[in-house]
Amino acid sequence: MQAETLSMPEPTRPAPILQVSGLHKWFGALHVLRGIDFSVEAGERIAIIGGSGSGKSTFLRCLNFMETPSSGRIALDGTPLGRTTAGKPDEVRYPESELCRVRERVGMVFQQFNLFPHMTVLENAMEGLVTVKRMKKGQARERALRELHKVGLGEKTDVYPGRLSGGQQQRVAIARALAMEPEILLFDEPTSSLDPELVGEVLRVIRQLAEEGRTMLLVTHELGFAYHFATKVIFLADGVFHEVGTPDEVLKHPGQERTRAFLDRFTEFSF
Ligand SMILES: Nc1ncnc2c1ncn2[C@@H]1O[C@H](COP(=O)(O)OP(=O)(O)O)[C@@H](O)[C@H]1O
Numbered sequence: 001m002q003a004e005t006l007s008m009p010e011p012t013r014p015a016p017i018l019q020v021s022g023l024h025k026w027f028g029a030l031h032v033l034r035g036i037d038f039s040v041e042a043g044e045r046i047a048i049i050g051g052s053g054s055g056k057s058t059f060l061r062c063l064n065f066m067e068t069p070s071s072g073r074i075a076l077d078g079t080p081l082g083r084t085t086a087g088k089p090d091e092v093r094y095p096e097s098e099l100c101r102v103r104e105r106v107g108m109v110f111q112q113f114n115l116f117p118h119m120t121v122l123e124n125a126m127e128g129l130v131t132v133k134r135m136k137k138g139q140a141r142e143r144a145l146r147e148l149h150k151v152g153l154g155e156k157t158d159v160y161p162g163r164l165s166g167g168q169q170q171r172v173a174i175a176r177a178l179a180m181e182p183e184i185l186l187f188d189e190p191t192s193s194l195d196p197e198l199v200g201e202v203l204r205v206i207r208q209l210a211e212e213g214r215t216m217l218l219v220t221h222e223l224g225f226a227y228h229f230a231t232k233v234i235f236l237a238d239g240v241f242h243e244v245g246t247p248d249e250v251l252k253h254p255g256q257e258r259t260r261a262f263l264d265r266f267t268e269f270s271f
């Protein structure tokens, strides 16, 4: 009787918005993610730092299933994604229809923007609404315009991406992601391919989203920004979360030698 009571979930605490358990990812013989356990509560802002090739992009890509996890499980709002067969709990199948819904709920912004060059800014921002959400064009247009205004591009709706600066293109990509009204936003080094003078305009948009209380994961080398932006910082190394803590703990007073060595390579940031 007592054991039964103890195993009851706490009624007042909602399930984390995102939960990852035992995540591994192999590319052939390359073992990139080596057992990651992780959960995100609504409203958390998590900055992920780590060396080049450490698996930061792979981790984000697994969260919205652009890469299929080799093993482990990902749950949204307490519901594990994918299907298993009785007796084979480790073999998870991911039906494409389910993954489409996941990608609507988990939005992604890439380092290289990934806009369609043959579509205008407005068409780019509407694309997912029309093709994935099957929204009527008029309604999709309205919502895309709302998000383009929000990122400061209301005047550029009929322009093609090739005519925009990198910072403007990245803001279009953010508007496109926002238009889908995702529950979680993933940013994969959103300012890494920008000229230094364009970084600020993109970070300002991300800061504005933070002020709205959105749930976000941000892979970045902008450590000064990460310090002010994040509720939690993760240092990824050797395919595991080597150190996790508050921005003060991880960026100012890292407990692990490996984290300190990584941070020492950044000479230019200040908090
Ligand atoms: N699709 C892929 N096929 C094979 N190897 C890959 C693939 N994607 C990434 N990798 C490898 O996985 C490792 C981690 O890559 P990545 O996640 O892009 O690192 P990061 O984003 O931290 O720089 C690297 O060694 C990279 O070469």
Ligand SMILES: [Mg+2]
Pocket (backbone or CB within 6 Å): 056, 057, 058, 188, 189
């Ligand atoms: Mg990367």
